[in-house]
Amino acid sequence: xxxxxxxxxxxxxxxxxxxxxxxxxxxxxxxxxxxxxxxxxxxxxxxxxxxxxxxxxxxxxxxxxxxxxxxxxxxxxxxxxxxxxxxxxxxxxxxxxxxxxxxxxxxxxxxxxxxxxxxxxxxxxxxxxxxxxxxxxxxxxxxxxxxxxxxxxxxxxxxxxxxxxxxxxxxxxxxxxxxxxxxxxxxxxxxxxxxxxxxxxxxxxxxxxxxxxxxxxxxxxxxxxxxxxxxxxxxxxxxxxxxxxxxxxxxxxxxxxxxxxxxxxxxxxxxxxxxxxxxxxxxxxxxxxxxxxxxxxxxxxxxxxxxxxxxxxxxxx
Numbered sequence: 472x473x474x475x476x477x478x479x480x481x482x483x484x485x486x487x488x489x490x491x492x493x494x495x496x497x498x499x500x501x502x503x504x505x506x507x508x509x510x511x512x513x514x515x516x517x518x519x520x521x522x523x524x525x526x527x528x529x530x531x532x533x534x535x536x537x538x539x540x541x542x543x544x545x546x547x548x549x550x551x552x553x554x555x556x557x558x559x560x561x562x563x564x565x566x567x568x569x570x571x572x573x574x575x576x577x578x579x580x581x582x583x584x585x586x587x588x589x590x591x592x593x594x595x596x597x598x599x600x601x602x603x604x605x606x607x608x609x610x611x612x613x614x615x616x617x618x619x620x621x622x623x624x625x626x627x628x629x630x631x632x633x634x635x636x637x638x639x640x641x642x643x644x645x646x647x648x649x650x651x652x653x654x655x656x657x658x659x660x661x662x663x664x665x666x667x668x669x670x671x672x673x674x675x676x677x678x679x680x681x682x683x684x685x686x687x688x689x690x691x692x693x694x695x696x697x698x699x700x701x702x703x704x705x706x707x708x709x710x711x712x713x714x715x716x717x718x719x720x721x722x723x724x725x726x727x728x729x730x731x732x733x734x735x736x737x738x739x740x741x742x743x744x745x746x747x748x749x750x751x752x753x754x755x756x757x758x759x760x761x762x763x764x765x766x767x768x769x770x771x772x773x774x775x776x777x778x779x780x781x782x783x784x785x786x787x788x
Contacts, residue, residue, distance in 0.1 A: 481562045481648070485510060487578065488567035489520035489551065491755075492595055495623040496565060498524060501548035502541075502624070503652045508550050508557045517551040524549065526769060527624060530776045558585045563648070565617060567595040575599070576607035583609040593617035593645055598665035601634035611636040616659070617645055618666060625779045627655040627787055630666050655787075680742055681734035690760055706782055 484500050486493045489511035497507045511517045524546065531537045537545070558564065564586060568578055575594065583592060592614040594604055605611035616632030623629075629649040633642050642658065649656035659666045665673060679693045688696075704713055714722045746752075746759060753759035754768045763771060 481505060483508065483561050484563045484565070485557055485561040486565045486567060487558075487582070488569075488595075489516050490567065491523065492619060492621060492623060493565075493567040494520040494523045495527065495621070496567065496595070496619055497549050498527060498545055498624045499652055499654075501545040502537075504548070506548050506550075508552060508561070510552055510555070510557055512553060514553060517553065520551060526773065527622070527776065530773050531624075531780070534777055534780045536780060555582075555585065558582050559587075561586055561590055563591045563593075565593050565595055567619075570597060570599065572599055572603060575604050578607075579604065579614075580607040583607070583614075589613070591641060591644060595619055598669045600664065601632050601637070601662050605634045605636055612638040613641050615642050615645055616662075616666070617649070618668070620668065622776060622779070625776060625783055627653075627783065628668065629654045629656040630659050630668060631656050632659040632662055632666055634662055677736065677740070678734050680740040681736070684740060684742055706786060 482505075484505050485508045486497050486500075487510045489509045493509055493511075497509050500507045509517070509520055511520065528537070528542045528546065532539055532542050564582065566575065566578060566582075568574060575596070579592075579594075586592070588610055590613065592608060594601065594614075594616055595618055596604065596616060597618060601614075601616040605614050608614045611634065615634060615637045616630065618630040618632065620626040620628045631642055631646045631649065633639075646656050646658060657667065663670070675697075679697075682688050682693055683690055708716070749758075750756060751758040754763050754771060757763040757768055
């Protein structure tokens with residue numbers, strides 16, 4: 472899209488939500504020399520955010536992606552606060568708070584009144600309706616979805632989603648900002664639940680859980696299928712490209728007998744329901760499909776980032 476620093480004219484970026492996503496997004500903007508404010512409602516969450524940023528930065532320096540000097544500058548450009556006054560002179564707001572429509576409505580009904588009428592407003596929702604969130608936004612034409620992929624400071628994709636009242640100029644600017652900071656954005660043409668990425672991701676997850684619950688394969692082996700088979704393919708090619716290369720006649724024949732046997736359940740599978748009932752939320756609680764106790768959570772995050780960096784460097788640089 473050819474956007475440049477002058478045309479975007481952003482001096483202050485405010486990110487609401489100092490969790491995993493917000494902390495990662497903040498680093499990316501700071502890496503591109505933007506002053507960033509990370510807003511959270513509790514000092515405890517801000518301290519966790521500082522720890523996450525330190526861990527991420529250490530990994531980037533270790534992998535040779537950043538010099539220590541550049542890393543220090545990135546951290547100096549990020550400010551943490553619990554003061555809502557930070558939104559008053561923001562040029563660009565990214566909301567990355569709880570994935571709950573009522574919480575988002577409460578947030579936007581207040582914040583869209585605080586900011587300037589020219590401030591661009593975006594939500595990092597993973598799949599809630601942008602049109603519905605916008606019901607609480609003053610001047611919704613300057614509001615759209617900007618869905619990042621975890622961890623945002625490494626993964627290139629950003630989904631830009633229009634609500635019914637989003638102006639084309641707003642979506643174009645957000646798309647351009649994503650390109651300017653080195654991302655590979657897409658435009659989601661229809662405000663459908665889950666947008667594009669999560670519709671695909673949760674289709675895979677549903678079938679993966681069905682395979683385990685049906686006794687076809689264990690959790691570890693299903694993960695290996697993705698890591699050592701499909702994951703390698705999908706790192707380089709999309710599903711339509713893979714089908715073309717494999718032969719559409721072959722894919723047609725397989726679809727003819729396989730589609731009817733795939734899971735199409737409409738309820739959350741029991742294996743996931745049971746983990747939630749046990750408050751096993753994954754890395755954040757040190758227990759999920761796998762065990763992350765005894766400090767293993769930080770090791771897993773660091774290893775993930777190291778591997779993602781290698782893949783990104785191989786494919787996109």
